Amino acid sequence: MKLDIFLLLVFTLSLFFVGDARQYSRCELVRQLRNHRFPTNKLRQWVCLIETHSGGRTDLISRTNRSGYREYGLFQLSDRFWCSKSDLPGKDCNVTCADLLTDDITKAAKCAKKVYRRHGFTAWYGWSKCQGSLPDISAC
Numbered sequence: 356m357k358l359d360i361f362l363l364l365v366f367t368l369s370l371f372f373v374g375d376a377r378q379y380s381r382c383e384l385v386r387q388l389r390n391h392r393f394p395t396n397k398l399r400q401w402v403c404l405i406e407t408h409s410g411g412r413t414d415l416i417s418r419t420n421r422s423g424y425r426e427y428g429l430f431q432l433s434d435r436f437w438c439s440k441s442d443l444p445g446k447d448c449n450v451t452c453a454d455l456l457t458d459d460i461t462k463a464a465k466c467a468k469k470v471y472r473r474h475g476f477t478a479w480y481g482w483s484k485c486q487g488s489l490p491d492i493s494a495c
């Protein structure tokens with residue numbers, strides 16, 4: 356019980372330190388993805404993936420899963436493979452996990468593209484939810 360309260364406090368404080376995070380609407384996401392040169396013919400897939408995993412929140416940190424890993428940011432990238440929990444950039448994307456939580460999504464976008472190049476969209480556990488209909492971005 357005491358530990359739970361402690362963790363909640365740490366988590367709440369961590370949100371204050373990531374002060375520049377935000378939640379992107381669908382069309383803002385489309386704009387961000389275009390700015391970061393995601394391919395036009397895959398934009399709806401990326402929007403679906405982001406909405407499914409983070410709801411467009413740049414500062415979202417998942418709960419620790421049973422193996423002790425968490426996922427970070429807009430693309431919910433795991434500290435198992437992709438980002439370092441320490442202050443030094445590392446793991447396969449050579450970034451800190453905090454780098455994946457900022458309003459400026461440059462590093463997160465680069466890392467997500469790397470995940471995609473290696474494994475495709477199936478790297479994301481929620482990808483199956485995007486297999487049916489994809490979001491409508493025609494108004495964006």
Ligand SMILES: *[C@@H]1O[C@H](CO)[C@@H](O)[C@H](O)[C@H]1NC(C)=O
Nearest residue numbers: 420421422423424426433435
């Ligand atoms: C925990 O997360 C990691 C990376 O996101 C994943 O590879 C692993 O299968 C997950 N483990 C469980 C038990 O959910």
Ligand SMILES: *[C@@H]1O[C@H](CO)[C@@H](O)[C@H](O)[C@H]1NC(C)=O
Nearest residue numbers: 443444445446448449450451
């Ligand atoms: C990782 O990034 C840092 C700067 O953020 C850079 O100095 C370092 O050379 C990079 N390491 C690798 C292996 O790319």
